[in-house]
Amino acid sequence: MLKFNTKFALLLYVIFPLTCISQVVNGDFENIKPNFLPSNWGMNYFQPVSINTETGEVTTDQVQYTWCIPSLVYASFEPQSGQYAMEISNAFNSSQNHIITGEVSIFNDATQDVPGWNPGVPVGPLDEVSILAFYYKFLPAGNDIAEAKIQVFDADGNEIGTASIEISGTNAAYQLAQTPIQYSSSATPAYIYINFIMAKEGTDPTFGSRLIIDNVVTNLAALAVNTNPTNSVYSIYPTVVEDKLFIDGNGQFEDKLDYKIINLEGKVVSQNSIKENSNTLLSIEVGNLNSGIYLLNVTTSNGQFTKKFVKK
Template sequence: MKKNYLIPILALLIAPFYSQAQVVNGGFENVKPNFLPSNWGMNFQQSFGFDPETGETFGDQIQFTWCVPSMVYASFEPKTGQYAMEVSNAYNWTTSEVIPGMATVFNDPEQDSPGWNPGVPVSPQTSVILLGFDYKFFPAGNDIAQATLRVEDAEGNQLGSASLDISGLHNTYTYVYTPMAITRAGTPAFMYISFSMAKEGSTPTFGTRLVVDNVIINFSTLINDENTANTPKVFPTLVDRELNIIPNGLNDTVSYKIINSEGRLVRESIVSQDAGAQYTMDLSELNSGIYFLNIQDQATNTTKKFIKK
């Protein structure tokens, strides 16, 4: 069964629940022996020459941020799991130029870079509705990084895209997302995701670092339907008017964000939460449909789904 983006609203609302497919190695837990994250990398070749008289090789002198001769590598600073992905710039001492790093997803886990085949195939059951990820950003200057998502059909026609600018110091993890804008009807066949250290028109700085974790294209991996003892409890899941949250350890300042099935933020409340007090949200003005409640404090980041009658 093919999936087409020109579909009824009801089908769009249901898609996130039945489509669990996510980004290949989007959590970056698959790391190669050379410390590169599987299925992520960039095309970069350092040119060398050969002097036939002396037998010596020569070429541009490139300095990388870390000892790994790459601008994309695994990081020991994960939001979850054991690894994240880090992207940084390099410096060409020969030409006195900064080389901006870029991480692109690709399908062949045996390769270290995309080569001629960036992107990954998209199955008809995959729901691509947004681009979301956790990140930390350490700019050495006024750098602006950019994350992009693009979906194409089998003929290479672009069906939709999303992009997020990354700037300013973020020394703790920040979660961001943006819905994909559909620009053409068609059946998705390929998906392209990249993290560039220099948005077009911006100037990269050597020493800038971007750490990324938990890259998603829909909310399926964020949903935790079980109200376990260690997470906030949300009820009822079929809401007529009020939604109740039992904190289960949430304390101090808590952010409650309600996101619709298209990935758009429709309401946000910042609450000084008492760890033992139930919090009630009046949702009577929300339209009927499927929603997601993202709950965050300093130690918790969880998302629950509910249906508004």
């Protein structure tokens, strides 16, 4: 993992006005470069070369990539919403007979293709940085365990918060992953570092494994609007509820819906499955919830949608 450079982070914090800073730059991956790399996301990787110490001859290692693109990070045509997502994969160095682990970090300089020595982006003092959340598909070729991680720093370069999410199992349909950020200080966040890696420390990568990421956010308000357009027919009411929350599928219900209710701390407080064979409204009992704001995340065979509601 790259080391956080405090001096450079402070320089970025001074140069870029806070009003122009987005919490997760290109977190929906809709900004794609001509070389098919997602803007502001990348991996420090250079194809290895070997030097014969006797002859001085230089040869380039032969590397196999998952697709024809000579990169371990690239845009994907399999979005959760919009036109693009981001895909990460492993590569195989056949010259040295080992797997190259795919990894990606967010960085601030959109003119570059890789983060260099300074991954991460500044955040404004009023930005909410409370969770790490994203949608993902994971298609491992072996028993791979991937990992997502966020680190939060203050203006002096001290780490004040962190969170990580383990990604495992085969998920061919988009899943929502989220976790609250655990803070060790009340200092104001000034900089965040987000990283996805195809092999969690202590695990082995497999050539051919794929991880597709979309809609990376750091607050619940942003998560609530990242709904799947294919499920736009769904609505919930009332949005301010006492006992029962209703899901209206506009005549397009499926045999089974899986739902999770998530509080403002990013914790799942209720989850269940609803089986329904008719086109009637579906209801969820929420009377036992504490008063507050919640997200309802519903998974169908066509994808997922997330809606916000208030429990009285």
